[in-house]
Structures are given as C-alpha cells and as structure tokens.
Amino acid sequence: DIQMTQSPSSLSASVGDTVTITCRASEGIRSDLGWYQQKPGKAPKHLIYAASSLQSGVPSRFSGTGSGTEFTLTISGLQPEDFATYYCLQHNSYPRTFGQGTKVEIK
Amino acid sequence: EVQLVESGGGLVQPGGSLRLSCEASGFTFSNYWMSWVRQAPGKGLEWVANIRLDGRETFYLDSVRGRFTISRDNARNSLYLEMSSLRAEDTAVYFCTRDRYCSRTTCSKSLFGQWGQGTLVAVSS
8 A cells, every 4th residue: 555644744833824744655656646625523625636736716825746756735825714634645546545634733 | 516415324333334325416426436535533534435437346445345335326326335344443424525537538637526524433332
C-alpha cells in the first residue's frame, strides 16, 4: 500500500498568513493526488485535483503543487473560514490512501 | 443540486450485519464510479471500497474485503454497502462519495467532489 505522510500534523496561524502543508508518498504517484478540507462534524470538501488543479468554486488562495512523491497545499492569505483539517488523498493505486490530516488552528 | 443521502447506520453488536444505502440525485449516477469512505471517532479519513459505473468491478480495503460488499442500482440511483462480521474497529461515520466521472473513452482526474452527510455505524456489545 502507498503510505501518505502529511506534515505538519497541526499548525497555528493568523488570519492573513500563508501556510503550506506537505504530503509525501511512499512511492511515485504521478499527479494522482487530491486535497480536501474538513470542518468538525461536516463532510470533507474537495479543493484540488490532479495535484494542482483548483476544483470549481474553490477560492484562488488555495493552490497545489507537486508530482511523483512530494506535494504541497498552500493557502495564501488565510481566512477565518479556512481553519479546518486538511487531507491529501492518492488515487494512483489501490487501496486509495489519505494522509493523516493537518489541523490548521487559529493562533 | 447534487445530493447524496446516506441511511442505514446504527448500533450493532460485534459479529452483526448492517446495510448502508446512499441515494443520489442531481447528476447522472451511471456516469460515475462511487465510493464509501469512513472516519472513526476523532480519527482521519479512510477509503473503504468503490464500484465501477456498471457495477462489474469493485475494489476494497484489505481489512474489509470478504466482510463488506459494495453494490449499486443505477435504475434507482442508489449505492449500497453490505457489512457483515462487524468489529469494534469498524465503528465510524460512513460517507458515500462520488468518485470519478468516466465517459466512454476517458475518466476524470477529479474524484470525491461530492459527499453525503455521513451515517454513523457503532459496533458495540
């Protein structure tokens, strides 16, 4: 199985900050990676597909980069509604695997 | 409006069975793979199983293979998860999610764009 390792597991930031979350795959997954945001008690929301393509309706402050084994999600100018937990997901091979999550908290 | 509505969760004893359903609306159900994803209390997301457009191909997480069966009824726009031999570690909120779109020639790289609200399965004596 492909292991997805996210870092950091949590971070504290202020409104307006730029934050970067990293996801590392245990083997190459091309660009078969998505990013998801989840708020407590809610279903996840899809942000990025194919590592760097913005899902329709998602604000442009979210961006994704990477291919192979190293991927990043960047939020440029953190907004109050962005405080949540973020997950990466690889769908290059089965079983599909999520990262363990990164909780973005208010400083 | 795209909607996915799960039902069928509840409290079940270890070794018991449960059938989850997911009713889809607002999109052409038969054009999408469909998946189940679960989340144990206070934990992260875990993909469980998915099923091809026509229902003829399925994939499972190793820990549920042989105990869970995913199926679909395209005429009813519905997805199912039959769960048996349930264990305490299966306790989770189960989400129905729209997997990738496929035409006759290609499939989208975008998946899990729509999710249901989730249904709680609690396995306990």
